[in-house]
Amino acid sequence: MISRAQRTPIGEWWWTVDRLTLAAIGALMLAGVVLSLAASPPVAGRLGLEPFYFVNRHIMFLFPTLAILIGVSFLTPRQIRRLSLVVFAISLVMVAATPFFGQEIKGARRWLVLAGVNIQPSEFLKPAFVILIAWLFGESAKRPEMPANTIALGLLLMVVALLVIQPDFGQTMLIVLVWSALFFMAGMRIVWMFGIAGAAGFGLLIAYYTVPHVTSRIQRFMNPAAGDTFNIDVATESFMRGGWFGRGPGEGTVKRMLPESHTDFVFSVAAEEFGVALCLALVMLFSFIVIRALIRAMRNEDPFCRFAAAGLTMLFATQSAINMAVNLHLIPAKGMTLPFISYGGSSMLSLAYGMGMLLALTREQPSGAMLSSPDALLPAGSRI
Secondary structure (H helix, E strand, O other): OOOOOOOOHHHHHHHHOOHHHHHHHHHHHHHHHHHHHHHHHHHHHHOOOOOOHHHHHHHHHHHHHHHHHHHHOOOOHHHHHHHHHHHHHHHHHHHHHHHHHOEEEOOEEEEEEEOOEEEOHHHHHHHHHHHHHHHHHHHHHHOOOOOHHHHHHHHHHHHHHHHHHOOOHHHHHHHHHHHHHHHHHOOOOHHHHHHHHHHHHHHHHHHHHHOHHHHHHHHHHHOHHHOOOHHHHHHHHHHHHHOOOOOOOOOOOHHHHOOOOOOOOHHHHHHHHHHHHHHHHHHHHHHHHHHHHHHHHHOOOOHHHHHHHHHHHHHHHHHHHHHHHHHOOOOOOOOOOOOOOOOOHHHHHHHHHHHHHHHHHOOOOOHHHHHHOHHHHOOHHHOO
C-alpha cells in the first residue's frame, strides 16, 4: 500500500490521479479481451488465420497501451503541450503522406505500413490536435489580442483537407464536432455557430454528390431498399436475438456473418451473446468516465487544462457514441472503433495516449506539490 506521506513520484501520482476513472478504463480493457475472444475467431477463420490470431494481437497491444496510459498520466500540463506538438507534427506529415504511400482498403488510403506494421496516422493526430486547439483557445481567453482563434481555424481547415483527401469522413466529422464544442466553450459568437453549421452542411452536401460510398451509405440509411443493408440488418437484429441476458458465450451468429464483427460491430456481438444487460453496463462505464471527467474539468481554474480535459473527454464520448449508434442503425455506417473494446492497434494506442493526458490534466494538485514546483509561480497557460 502506498502511503500518503511518501513524496515519491509514484506516491504523488497514486494519490492525485483519478483512480475511479482509471479503474473504469481498466474494466473497458477487460471487456475488450472478453469480446475479442467472442467475436474474432470466426473472422480469423475466414481469413485463413489461426483462430486466436486477433485475440493474441489484441492482448499483445494491451501491454504498450497500459504503458502509454500510465506513463502519459505522469506528465505535467507543460510536458503534455510539448509532447502533443511533436506528435501532431509527426502525425500531420504521415497523414499527408498516406494518400501517396498508404495502403488502399475499400477505396480509401488511411494506413501506412512501417516496418511491417499497419499504422493509421489520423488516430494519433486527433488527441494531439485537441491539445493544441485547447491551448490556443485558452490563450485567447486570457489574451484577446492574440490571433489564437484564427490559428485554430487554420489548423482545423488544414487537418480537414488532409483527411478528406484520404477520404476519411468519419474522423473529419469527429474532429469538426470536438473543435466546434471547444470553440463554443471559448465563447464563440452566434454568427460563428451558424457559419460552422452552414459550412458543415455544405461539405456534407458536396460529399454526398461527389463521393460514391458516402452517397450509397446515406441512401441506404434513408431508404433500406436503395442498396444492400445486410450488415446493418444483422447487427440490429442481434439485439433482439440476444434479449436481456444473451444467448450465451460462443452461441452468437453475428460474428459468423459480419466481416467487421471484431471491430465496427463488436457491440452487436456483445448484444447477441451477453445480452442488452452487458450493453447497458458498457454504456454506464462510458457515461461514468465522461461525466466524471467533465465534472473534474469544470473545477479546473486553468483555461488550458479545462479546455483540454473537456476536449479529450468529448473526443472519447463522441467516438463511443458513433460506434454504438451505427450498431443500432441510428446513423449511417462509419468505420469507427469502440474505445478499448474493438480490435485495432492504432486505435488502442492513440486512445491510451488521449486518456493518459486526460488523467494527467484532471489530477488533483496538492498545495505542497504546487509550492514545491518552480512552474507553479508562473501562469500555467503561458508556458509551452
